[in-house]
Structures are given as structure tokens and as C-alpha cells.
């Protein structure tokens with residue numbers, strides 16, 4: 227007799243649980259911020275939050291919230307239409323133009339999420355005669371987007387520029403018509419910035435376009451927060467930028483592709499997640515416009531973020547923790563063993579600090595860690611409190 231479908235699903239769930247990989251969502255009863263209230267099951271408490279992508283602290287910014295409310299009042303709750311039928315408001319074009327101007331590109335096109343932007347950016351632009359050369363640590367949405375595209379796929383080990391060059395040569399030998407190098411701007415598990423200088427140099431030498439997914443950078447890294455291309459001095463040399471409105475830029479939701487006019491125009495004609503999905507919610511568009519406006523001028527917030535990162539790194543390093551070194555507000559604390567990472571996360575939770583442990587298969591075996599993220603929403607006291615909690619928990623568990 228055929229096994230019952232539900233039994234198989236129950237078995238998979240039990241296996242996930244047995245492997246220690248079951249993800250449980252914690253209930254937050256407050257806004258997103260430097261401190262959040264967690265609970266929802268009766269006992270509520272306030273914790274210092276080190277695991278949101280709320281780098282600039284705009285998720286709870288009063289002006290962003292006020293702008294979203296005005297958007298709601300003026301443009302309504304929703305459009306109940308795709309963009310090309312009757313779903314494009316002046317607000318949508320204003321946001322797209324704002325993103326393009328911010329990132330120094332001709333134009334931009336909105337998606338419901340960057341996951342959709344990456345899912346829909348490759349297939350219309352590249353065909354079977356073309357080649358996409360992708361970093362092995364690229365975000366899942368890039369991997370899926372490349373899979374949906376008929377272009378030939380090539381992969382290079384994370385950040386390995388020699389291997390990238392080999393793949394470019396290989397694509398040339400295979401007779402590729404057009405080539406695209408696709409990379410994350412920041413690799414979010416490690417907090418490393420991609421070597422965009424070399425990537426752009428190789429792109430030029432081998433005639434390849436360059437695409438950067440800058441989700442973990444737009445808003446807080448580089449001059450005026452223009453992201454890793456600005457940070458590494460290559461913003462005129464990156465052809466396609468994809469990004470999110472769900473992290474630094476207000477943290478609500480939404481993604482985009484920013485590029486030259488013909489690229490954006492073709493995506494508007496052909497990109498499936500754009501064509502066959504509802505228009506962007508007006509309140510989110512209005513709040514995001516304001517978030518970008520604030521982000522561009524937020525040197526004070528970027529300074530605050532950088533100084534929190536510097537202080538937190540120094541505090542933990544002096545105490546004897548092993549960190550991955552980098553130049554982003556992502557600070558991974560290496561614990562190597564999955565169980566230790568889990569125990570450390572629990573010990574920090576008891577001490578009022580909210581962190582996320584990462585272990586296999588999200589990171590390689592033996593590379594378990596707690597990934598902390600700084601935010602401009604944190605106060606100096608919050609950062610000091612978090613450092614003390616790490617030291618106390620680290621001593622209790624014999625990590626330091």
C-alpha cells in the first residue's frame with residue numbers, strides 16, 4: 227500500500243526536529259527596534275535586540291510611520307491590480323525614481339520582495355547562449371533566479387577571484403554570447419564585503435556584466451548609504467543592482483532592480499514576478515520613499531551604527547571571543563559547535579539579549595556561530611549591556 231502523504235510529512239518534521247534544525251518563531255509584542263518586547267504566551271519582557279536587519283533604525287522612525295499613514299489616507303489600502311492593468315500610481319513611479327536617483331541608475335522597477343526581484347531579473351535578460359557566473363555563497367533567491375533562467379550556469383567558490391577568472395575563461399571557451407557575474411554585495415553569514423573592485427576589473431577584461439545584490443548594504447554602507455558599489459568605488463561599473471526595502475530602508479517589505487533604462491524597460495515587459503503579481507501597497511511605498519529620503523542624509527545614523535559596531539567588536543575581542551573580522555555591522559561570534567551556539571543563545575536570552583544562532587546547514591559544519599547585527603536604534607547603554615551579557619554568558623559556558 228502507498229504510504230500516506232501526511233505520514234511522510236510528519237516524518238520529515240520529526241527528522242528536522244531530531245536534527246536540531248526546527249525553527250521556532252518567537253512572538254514579539256512591540257514594534258521593531260533596539261529594544262523589543264517578546265513573549266505573547268503570558269510572560270512578556272524587554273530584550274536588547276541584536277538580530278534585526280534594521281541597521282539604520284528606520285523601522286520605527288516616526289517620520290516613516292507618518293509618511294506611510296499619509297500614503298494610506300491619500301492612496302488607499304491597496305490597488306487590487308497588477309501594475310500594467312490599473313495598478314501604477316504616481317507613488318510607485320516616485321519610489322522607483324527615488325531608488326534610481328539614490329543608486330545613480332537610469333531607472334528602477336519594484337517587486338513585492340527582493341526575493342522576487344532576484345527571481346525575475348535573470349530570465350528575461352539572458353538566454354541559452356549566455357552565461358551567468360555566480361558566487362557559491364550567493365543568496366538563495368539568486369540561486370533560484372538563475373535556475374529559472376536558460377543561461378548556462380557557472381559557479382565560483384566564495385570570493386575566490388582566481389576561480390572567477392577561470393569560470394570566465396571557461397564561459398568564453400564555451401562560446402557564451404553575453405556573460406553576467408552575479409554576487410551579493412555583503413555575504414550576510416560572515417559580514418564580508420564582496421571584492422567588487424576585482425569583480426569589475428575581471429568583468430571588463432572578459433566582457434562580462436556585473437550584478438550586485440546589495441540587500442545588506444543599501445542605506446548604511448558607502449557614501450550616503452549608496453551601498454557596496456559606492457563603498458568600493460565601483461558604482462559606475464556595476465550594471466545591475468538588486469535590493470530590498472525590507473532591511474535598512476524602513477524594513478517594511480519590497481524589492482527592486484536598478485539598472486540602465488533598456489534593462490528596466492525589458493523587465494517591465496517580461497519579468498514574471500512583476501507581471502503576474504499585485505501592485506506594491508501604497509502605504510509601504512509612501513513609507514519607503516520617506517525612508518530613502520532619511521537614509522540619504524543619515525550620516526549621523528551611519529556614524530552611530532559604525533561606532534556601535536566598533537565598540538561591540540572591541541568589547542568582545544578583548545574579552546576573548548573569536549569573531550569574524552569585517553567592515554559591516556554584521557558581527558559573527560564563532561562558537562563552532564551547534565550545541566554550544568544554541569546554549570549561548572539561550573544563555574544570552576536569559577540575560578535579556580536577543581540573538582540568533584546559526585549552524586549547519588545554514589553555515590558549514592563546525593562553523594556554528596551567533597550572528598549579531600548592530601543597529602542605529604541601539605543606545606550606547608544597550609551595546610554596553612549586550613557586551614556585559616556576552617561576557618557573563620561566555621564565562622558561564624566556558625567559552626572565554
Ligand SMILES: *Cc1c(COP(=O)(O)O)cnc(C)c1O
Nearest residue numbers: 339340341365441470472480481
Ligand atoms: C534579505 C535578502 C534578500 C531577500 O530580500 P526580501 O526583500 O526580504 O525578499 C535577497 N538577497 C539578499 C542578499 C538578502 O540578504
